[in-house]
Amino acid sequence: MFTLLLLDCVDRFKGERSISAVYHLLTGKRSAQTLQDAHMYKLSHYFGVYKSLDRNDFRNFIIQLRDQGYIAGNDEVASLTRNGKELFHKENSVERLKEFNGINYNRMTHLCIQRLKLFVQTVTNIEAGNHTFIAINDNKEIQGWVRKLYYKNKSDLKLCLNRLYQELYTFLKGLEELEATIFVERFTGSSSVGLSKEQISRRYNLTFHDVEIKTELINHKLISFIIKNKQHVPLLAEFIEDLTNYLFMTESAEKSYQLLSQGHSVEEIAKIRHLKVNTIHDHLVEIAYIDNEYDLSKFISNEGVEQIKTCITNLKTRKLKVIKEDLQNRYSFFQIRLVLAIHPPDVKEKQENGQ
Amino acid sequence: MVSNLEAELNRHYHFSTFRTGQKEIITDILNGCNVMGVLPTGTGKSLCYQLPARLLDGTVIVVSPLISLMIDQVKELKASGFKEVIAINSFLKISDRTSVLKKLDEYKLIYVSPEMLQNPLFVQKLKKIDVSLFVVDEAHCISQWGHEFRPDYLKLNNIINQLGFPTVLALTGTATPEVQSDIKKQLGCKEMRKHIYPMDRENIAFMVERFNHYQEKMDYLTQLLKKYIVPTMIYFSSRNTTEKASKQLSINLPNHRIAYYHGGMEQEDRILIQQQFMNNQLDIICCTSAFGMGINKKDIRLVLHFHLPTQIESFIQEIGRAGRDGQSSLSLVLIGPNDHLLPKKLIENELPNVQDVSNLVDHLFSRNLENKRLILKETDLTNLFNLNETQWRFLVFQFEKHGMIKENRILKEFADWENIKTIINNMILSRNKYKQEKLSELLQWASNDDMCRRKTLFSSFQNTISDPLYGCCDVCGFFISNWEPLTSEENTRLPAKNWEETWKQLMLQGDYH
Ligand SMILES: Nc1ncnc2c1ncn2[C@@H]1O[C@H](COP(=O)(O)OP(=O)(O)O)[C@@H](O)[C@H]1O
Ligand SMILES: [Zn+2]
Numbered sequence: 001m002f003t004l005l006l007l008d009c010v011d012r013f014k015g016e017r018s019i020s021a022v023y024h025l026l027t028g029k030r031s032a033q034t035l036q037d038a039h040m041y042k043l044s045h046y047f048g049v050y051k052s053l054d055r056n057d058f059r060n061f062i063i064q065l066r067d068q069g070y071i072a073g074n075d076e077v078a079s080l081t082r083n084g085k086e087l088f089h090k091e092n093s094v095e096r097l098k099e100f101n102g103i104n105y106n107r108m109t110h111l112c113i114q115r116l117k118l119f120v121q122t123v124t125n126i127e128a129g130n131h132t133f134i135a136i137n138d139n140k141e142i143q144g145w146v147r148k149l150y151y152k153n154k155s156d157l158k159l160c161l162n163r164l165y166q167e168l169y170t171f172l173k174g175l176e177e178l179e180a181t182i183f184v185e186r187f188t189g190s191s192s193v194g195l196s197k198e199q200i201s202r203r204y205n206l207t208f209h210d211v212e213i214k215t216e217l218i219n220h221k222l223i224s225f226i227i228k229n230k231q232h233v234p235l236l237a238e239f240i241e242d243l244t245n246y247l248f249m250t251e252s253a254e255k256s257y258q259l260l261s262q263g264h265s266v267e268e269i270a271k272i273r274h275l276k277v278n279t280i281h282d283h284l285v286e287i288a289y290i291d292n293e294y295d296l297s298k299f300i301s302n303e304g305v306e307q308i309k310t311c312i313t314n315l316k317t318r319k320l321k322v323i324k325e326d327l328q329n330r331y332s333f334f335q336i337r338l339v340l341a342i343h344p345p346d347v348k349e350k351q352e353n354g355q
Numbered sequence: 356m357v358s359n360l361e362a363e364l365n366r367h368y369h370f371s372t373f374r375t376g377q378k379e380i381i382t383d384i385l386n387g388c389n390v391m392g393v394l395p396t397g398t399g400k401s402l403c404y405q406l407p408a409r410l411l412d413g414t415v416i417v418v419s420p421l422i423s424l425m426i427d428q429v430k431e432l433k434a435s436g437f438k439e440v441i442a443i444n445s446f447l448k449i450s451d452r453t454s455v456l457k458k459l460d461e462y463k464l465i466y467v468s469p470e471m472l473q474n475p476l477f478v479q480k481l482k483k484i485d486v487s488l489f490v491v492d493e494a495h496c497i498s499q500w501g502h503e504f505r506p507d508y509l510k511l512n513n514i515i516n517q518l519g520f521p522t523v524l525a526l527t528g529t530a531t532p533e534v535q536s537d538i539k540k541q542l543g544c545k546e547m548r549k550h551i552y553p554m555d556r557e558n559i560a561f562m563v564e565r566f567n568h569y570q571e572k573m574d575y576l577t578q579l580l581k582k583y584i585v586p587t588m589i590y591f592s593s594r595n596t597t598e599k600a601s602k603q604l605s606i607n608l609p610n611h612r613i614a615y616y617h618g619g620m621e622q623e624d625r626i627l628i629q630q631q632f633m634n635n636q637l638d639i640i641c642c643t644s645a646f647g648m649g650i651n652k653k654d655i656r657l658v659l660h661f662h663l664p665t666q667i668e669s670f671i672q673e674i675g676r677a678g679r680d681g682q683s684s685l686s687l688v689l690i691g692p693n694d695h696l697l698p699k700k701l702i703e704n705e706l707p708n709v710q711d712v713s714n715l716v717d718h719l720f721s722r723n724l725e726n727k728r729l730i731l732k733e734t735d736l737t738n739l740f741n742l743n744e745t746q747w748r749f750l751v752f753q754f755e756k757h758g759m760i761k762e763n764r765i766l767k768e769f770a771d772w773e774n775i776k777t778i779i780n781n782m783i784l785s786r787n788k789y790k791q792e793k794l795s796e797l798l799q800w801a802s803n804d805d806m807c808r809r810k811t812l813f814s815s816f817q818n819t820i821s822d823p824l825y826g827c828c829d830v831c832g833f834f835i836s837n838w839e840p841l842t843s844e845e846n847t848r849l850p851a852k853n854w855e856e857t858w859k860q861l862m863l864q865g866d867y868h
Contacts, residue, residue: 052621124863132434136626138426140451165862172858181854189861193631196624199614202605316453 002209005046005097006061007070007080007088012041015077023058026050028106036261038103039254045098048106049216050209061209101220108243109219114139115239118146120164121188126150127157128190136188149238160235167233171225178204179218186215253283260284281334288341296342300335307331308339360406367409367437374399376552380524381406384488389523389547391494391538395554396528396675401428404490404524408464409437413487416521417466420493420505425466432464443477444468460484469507472514481514486521489514491542494525495668498537499786506752512543523547528675529554529668531815553817554671558678560826560833561808563688563801572661572689573600577607579687580639584611585656585840586632587639590673592662592697594619594643600661601641611638618645644669653680656840660688663801665698666793667812682841683825688801695798702790707746709780715740715750716779719765720772729765753779807831 009022017037024034028048038044062078065071070084080088088094118137125133135143153160172180182204188194195203201211226236259269266284270277288294296305308331311323323336360378364370373381376394380403383390394400408415419425425442432440439462441455459465459480471477491497497508515523525538525547539547566572580587591597594617601615614637616628631637633652640646644664658677664670678684707715715736723729731754737747754760757778759769800811808828810820826833852860859865 120862124861127863134427134430134434134630136623136630138622138626161862162864165858165864169855169858172854177854181857184854184858184861187861188627188630190863192861193634193636194627196614196627197621198624202602313453 001093001097001213002061002207003065003070004088004094005049005213006065007084008094008097009043009046010071010078011080011085011088012043013037013078014041015073015079017041019062019075019078023053023055026058027053028102039258044103045100047102049100049102049220050212051106051110052212057209096217099221099224100217101224105220105223108240109216109223111142111243112223112239113219114142115145115149117187117194118142119149119239121190122146122150123153123157123161123164124190127161130190133190136194163235167236170229170233171222171236174225175218175221179214179221182211182214183218253286256280256283257287260287281337285334285337285341288338294342296338299338300331304331304335305339308336309343312340312343363406363410367406368402374402376550377402380550383548383550384522384524385410387522389544391525391535391547391549391551393527393530393535393549393551393554395552395556396672397679398552400492400526400528403526404488405432405437405464407488408440411487413485414460414462415464415488415490416481416486417464417490417492418469418472418508418511419466420469420496420503420508422468425468429466437464439463440466442466443471456480469505469511473507473510478514478517482517482519486518489518489521489523491523491525491538492527494527494538494542495530495534497541498530498534504786506749509541512541515543529671529816551817553813553819553821554675555809555813555817555820556675556678557821557824558681559674559684559686560823560838561686561688561812561828562833562835563690563804563808563829565690568691572691573603573607575689576604576659576661579835580604580608580611583657583838583840583842584638585842586635586652586654587657587659588647588655588673588676589639589641589659589661590664591641591643592664592701596661597641597643604639604641608639612636613639613641615641616646617643644673647673647676650676651679652676654682654841655679656682656684658684658686660686662694662697663688663690663797665702665790665797667797667800667815670797671812671816683838684840685835685838687835690801695794698794699791702787702794704743705745705790706749706783706786707740707742709783711740711742711746712750712779712783713776716772716776723765728767731760731763731765750779753782804830 005026006022009025010019013021021034021037025038025043025046026049028034028051035047038047062071062075065084068083069081070087071078072081073079114137118135121133121136125131137143172183175183182200185200185203186194197211197215198208200206201208206214223240226233226240230237255273256269259272264272266277266280269275270280273280284299288296307327308323311326312318315322315326317323318340320333320336320340324331324333360381361372364373375398376392377399380390380392384403384407392400392403394403404415404417417425422442422444425444429440429442441462441464443452443455443465444467447455456477460483467477491508491511493503496503496505497511498504515521523542523544525542527534527538530538535549535551564575566575576589589600591600597615597617601613604611605613614628614631616625620628628637628640629646629650632640633650655677658674660670660673664673674686677686718739719729719731731751733747736742737744742750751760751763754775757771757775758766759771759775760766800808803811807830809823809831813820826837
């Protein structure tokens with residue numbers, strides 16, 4: 001699966017981008033260049049789908065593909081060989097890879113699935129009468145979020161479990177057997193601890209990379225499923241409710257983004273698109289959430305950015321009004337939103353050193 | 356004060372009696388005496404400060420170098436209903452930290468990493484609260500002669516001083532008399548009551564076996580583990596071998612549930628593997644020394660060393676994870692012809708090498724000429740000179756100590772560029788030499804087939820050894836064929852279910868509830 005995905009990327013880049021552009025794409029580097037590449041070569045669905053990919057592993061894999069005769073060329077210009085093309089067209093799984101939606105989902109899959117796992121662990125344990133379990137997730141934000149949902153459902157946990165069971169069952173029914181199995185076996189309940197990725201890879205004879213890719217694909221499908229069936233899966237919908245509004249890049253925002261990269265000003269974009277300036281502002285904020293290196297200097301001074309940042313840290317708030325008032329209305333809501341966007345709350349896991 | 360400690364123990368922990376040393380140590384603490392406690396790993400050191408934390412007015416501060424252990428303990432305490440605890444370390448997010456600092460006095464028990472205590476602002480906050488007890492966990496880290504020397508620990512006496520000399524409790528699992536007196540000296544305690552308990556374990560038997568090469572070890576392991584399906588840990592000295600051996604064993608032993616664990620794994624997978632082992636979903640765990648810090652599994656029967664660690668102290672700590680329930684357990688060491696090379700390398704890698712130091716100092720010297728009061732940027736420099744975190748910490752400490760830097764800036768008046776190279780390099784050479792000697796000591800222990808292994812292993816820590824309960828060692832006539840460990844209840848391997856069944860069961864639906 002990982003092979004196909006890489007071949008797909010190499011093929012679409014048509015030798016116009018170096019191999020490291022593929023790496024940046026898959027790991028979701030939030031730079032203007034990578035985002036532009038993603039759009040230009042119609043690869044945005046792969047954006048950030050393999051964030052933990054190690055640079056060396058990636059290199060080795062590419063070398064392997066070359067040795068196997070699937071790709072030709074060097075690190076600067078690479079293309080598929082005839083063999084590569086054949087492999088690529090023979091397998092219909094390329095179609096399945098289209099279900100990725102990296103550009104939109106890459107920032108929320110991790111949060112969503114971690115919340116879900118911890119919630120299941122919490123509710124099943126408490127329902128089974130075990131109040132002293134050790135959480136499988138150390139992340140304070142995820143824990144806090146799960147705690148809230150738990151309290152909300154505390155009065156009828158049985159019902160809550162039943163609903164979650166049903167809602168996810170409907171989702172799992174729509175997957176292939178193997179996908180559903182992998183998904184389920186990663187969960188920790190009251191009497192059994194979930195399997196690690198490595199254990200999954202051994203049990204189902206998948207390469208390490210394929211486990212990563214498959215897992216991520218399932219996560220993307222889950223999110224699509226939730227969004228499409230919001231009304232029918234209200235409990236699941238809660239897991240992404242607060243994530244959707246700022247992790248999405250809507251099509252409309254994408255258009256504005258393209259115009260912006262072509263050098264148009266906000267007013268011009270509004271005119272071209274027959275939209276209000278305010279709407280374009282919304283789009284710019286959306287983009288800022290995704291593009292970390294997005295140049296704000298057109299909209300706000302460096303000093304302004306610093307002041308707003310300090311204010312966020314000091315007040316420990318992300319409430320627009322509070323920040324605006326604290327800074328004596330020196331900055332507009334739009335400017336504050338931009339700064340908030342490029343400093344999203346940190347949810348990445350950290351790893352310890354050691355043996 | 357507290358009249359009935361047993362009642363408190365029962366109330367908070369539901370234990371009926373104290374284990375060796377606990378009551379004596381707690382009593383001394385409650386009476387305001389400084390205490391040094393040397394208690395074998397697994398006997399319950401943490402209770403010696405956790406119970407006082409509940410009983411004393413004010414706050415107990417615990418300095419611990421092991422962040423993962425800290426986090427595990429806080430989790431456990433919270434799970435048990437003791438909520439006024441917190442771990443403050445570099446993993447706590449800045450935003451969380453700010454809010455924690457605001458209500459520091461609301462905590463009864465605060466775990467901190469030694470680095471945090473280097474933060475003047477944090478120490479300022481600590482000074483404002485009422486510290487009733489200052490605990491130095493893994494106190495051997497303060498001694499240059501200890502097996503895990505941590506420069507940061509040397510600054511603890513200054514902190515104790517700033518906090519106005521609260522009662523001090525120094526705890527460790529292993530400390531030779533040499534290390535013990537060093538601890539007392541470095542902490543600056545005039546009086547310290549010593550509670551030293553023997554660390555030999557009467558329910559563990561010892562064996563050493565020799566092999567000609569890797570494959571021979573694997574074959575032996577396979578045969579052995581086929582016979583004994585008991586909770587087992589196998590220590591390796593590298594991540595690679597850990598994975599490789601684990602995979603090979605899984606093939607050789609299809610009826611065992613085997614996994615590996617090392618520090619290079621993703622956090623989530625590490626937690627899962629650890630909990631699977633605790634939950635008896637695994638029989639064998641192949642690991643590096645990173646595993647086991649926080650684990651608290653009582654029925655580990657077999658601790659194997661595929662490779663030896665770098666010194667006796669670490670070895671004792673690792674085998675100490677066996678048989679915490681008092682049942683018959685075994686430590687088995689597998690020795691190969693070149694096994695001394697790897698630990699040797701590990702030792703050499705702990706500190707920067709002499710050439711790196713010269714290059715780094717030269718580099719800083721010339722950069723400092725261009726740029727007065729140069730700031731040392733950790734990531735830039737560690738990348739440039741290929742230094743790991745421990746090596747970097749060591750260097751920063753040396754630079755500070757010899758007046759070259761303060762708060763990561765090169766001091767204006769510093770001029771001793773050539774000299775500092777020599778000083779640091781001599782220091783590195785002598786530390787490496789010392790560690791090599793420690794390694795030799797352990798290797799010697801393993802190669803001495805004429806004297807009781809139990810006696811020789813513990814001889815530098817204690818004078819008398821208690822009689823073994825189930826068997827002594829291979830020198831004294833213990834044979835593995837006579838070993839009869841308690842086997843755990845039936846291997847609960849259920850036939851593979853389809854995902855629908857698994858899901859139903861996991862979510863406690865239908866008959867499964
Ligand atoms: N008095 C006691 N009675 C029963 N169990 C105890 C007692 N004291 C401690 N324990 C248990 O012993 C285990 C090891 O304790 P821990 O403090 O982690 O050991 P150490 O730090 O010495 O390695 C823990 O599970 C703890 O609950
Ligand atoms: Zn003996």
